[in-house]
Amino acid sequence: MINKGIKGMEWEVFLDPYIQAVGELKIKLRGIRKQFRKQNRHSPVEFVTGRVKSVESIKEKMSLRGIKPENVAQDLQDIAGLRIMVQFVDDVDEVLALLRQRQDMKIIQERDYINHMKSSGYRSYHVIIEYPVDTINGRKTVLAEIQIRTLAMNFWATIEHSLNYKYQGEFPQEIKQRLETTAKIALELDEEMRKIREDIREAQLLFDAENRKLSDGVGNSDDTDEYYR
Ligand code: 0O2
Numbered sequence: 001m002i003n004k005g006i007k008g009m010e011w012e013v014f015l016d017p018y019i020q021a022v023g024e025l026k027i028k029l030r031g032i033r034k035q036f037r038k039q040n041r042h043s044p045v046e047f048v049t050g051r052v053k054s055v056e057s058i059k060e061k062m063s064l065r066g067i068k069p070e071n072v073a074q075d076l077q078d079i080a081g082l083r084i085m086v087q088f089v090d091d092v093d094e095v096l097a098l099l100r101q102r103q104d105m106k107i108i109q110e111r112d113y114i115n116h117m118k119s120s121g122y123r124s125y126h127v128i129i130e131y132p133v134d135t136i137n138g139r140k141t142v143l144a145e146i147q148i149r150t151l152a153m154n155f156w157a158t159i160e161h162s163l164n165y166k167y168q169g170e171f172p173q174e175i176k177q178r179l180e181t182t183a184k185i186a187l188e189l190d191e192e193m194r195k196i197r198e199d200i201r202e203a204q205l206l207f208d209a210e211n212r213k214l215s216d217g218v219g220n221s222d223d224t225d226e227y228y229r
Pocket residue numbers: 026048049050051080081082083145147
């Protein structure tokens with residue numbers, strides 16, 4: 001059995017730096033949005049989520065790909081997973097530029113499923129990073145996957161992910177066709193939004209500034225807002 005060798009408590013110890021990495025990265029990436037908003041500039045980051053892969057999912061992927069326990073940290077690149085949602089396709093490039101200039105992580109791989117859509121219809125930009133975490137036992141560098149996608153890409157991927165779970169990848173023909181159609185519609189939506197990007201951005205900045213004025217004196221609206229992002 002391939003997963004022999006890593007047992008309950010060991011998994012906990014193994015996953016600890018990944019938990020720390022996801023926690024730190026969520027705060028840092030959400031911080032990008034905060035900084036843009038403080039300067040009343042359009043933030044290329046809309047919201048950020050993150051998760052550590054469950055032990056069950058890790059084990060499943062290990063057996064599926066024949067990954068040995070001693071190779072799991074190197075071969076499974078998304079044990080720590082972050083997702084950055086953006087409004088417009090062009091924001092993806094802005095986020096990438098911000099990530100590339102950072103000193104606290106090292107990009108080791110990029111996968112562009114935006115210009116090279118997967119056959120499933122999936123679009124996203126994936127970046128694999130090396131990220132060092134300082135623990136009580138010293139520094140440990142882990143791999144993490146950052147997925148960057150528009151709201152439309154995220155909507156499609158979330159729906160497809162749920163359907164995949166239900167049908168285990170064996171979609172009935174009708175669902176398959178509808179997923180193809182919706183992938184095309186999501187792409188068109190991104191294209192249309194791109195065309196009116198400047199108008200939308202201007203409107204949002206005005207709206208944000210107005211909100212700020214209105215909420216003066218009733219607490220820090222920015223922090224309240226960030227709670228959800
Ligand atoms: P499901 O069904 O597994 O999708 P907080 O720290 O309180 O702000 P919290 O509660 O940790 O936030 O949630 P967060 O970080 O906003 O989002 C976690 C959800 O996002 C999880 O959903 C993950 O599925 C999903 N997610 C985020 N990033 C990734 C990623 O890179 N890869 C994958 N596969 N999923 C990601 P749930 O709630 O666990 O439900």
